[in-house]
Amino acid sequence: MKKKKIVVLTGAGVSAESGLSTFRDSNGLWENYNVYEIATPDGWYNNPSLVLEFYNQRRRQLKNVEPNAAHYALAKLQEKYDVTIVTQNVDNLHERAGSKNIIHLHGELTKARSTENYHFVIDIGYDDIHIGDLCDKGHQLRPHIVWFGESVPKIYEASKVASVADIIIVVGTSLVVYPAAGLIEYVPENSYKYIIDPVKPAVYNAHRNLEFILEKATVGTPPLVEKLLKESHTDE
Helix, strand or coil, rough: CCCCCCEEEECHHHCCCCCCCCCCCCCCEEEEHHHHHHHHHHHEEEEEEEHHHHHHHHHHHHHCCCHHHHHHHHHHHHHHHEEEEEEEECCHHHHHCCCCCEEEEEEEEEEEEECCCCCEEEEEECCCCCCCCCCCCCCCCEEECCCCCCCCHHHHHHHHHHHCCCCEEECCCCCCCHHHHHHHHHHCCCEEEEEECCCCHHHHCCCHHHHHHHCCCCHHHHHHHHHHHHHHHHCC
């Protein structure tokens, strides 16, 4: 039997429970940095050394944290479902937990790209990027991150996947950052929808087949995954 399709949208709440610092609920500061200084094209233009050091620190931090129960639970869904993880997070914790099909909307911390050629992207792991590190055409490398004010090209791929989903699970995001927050609107009306977050976004009350799980990611995700895995047996 053909596997049902699940799309999972994850946000900062999932990463935060592994101990990663995030921009979420931080009043415009991220690790005491103004986000407009370290997460915008203007910030890069004005002080590239500061931007590089900020993301070098994030990369070092990422190396020393581990996936949490939510990451591992979501990876288990692959046993019975066709799963696509769409994440707003730039870490690699979904990959390290075993998830295979991941769309990174906002880029990847463990990659660098050319400042002149968007398509020149290389894996750097947890290494630092320095001023003077160049692409093959001689242009400075920058973090492979979608900054505020930049387009989100992967949203088209994500919306296409969402448009044929049987189930969507939203975890650890307040659903206020667009375009990712609009992803649930692409899911078919009769599909099942689950939102796992301590705060209930009232704007989504109108959706059919929508269930709120008012828990943090590590508490609410594993029981839902077990429920869905059991239900998959009844469909076979």
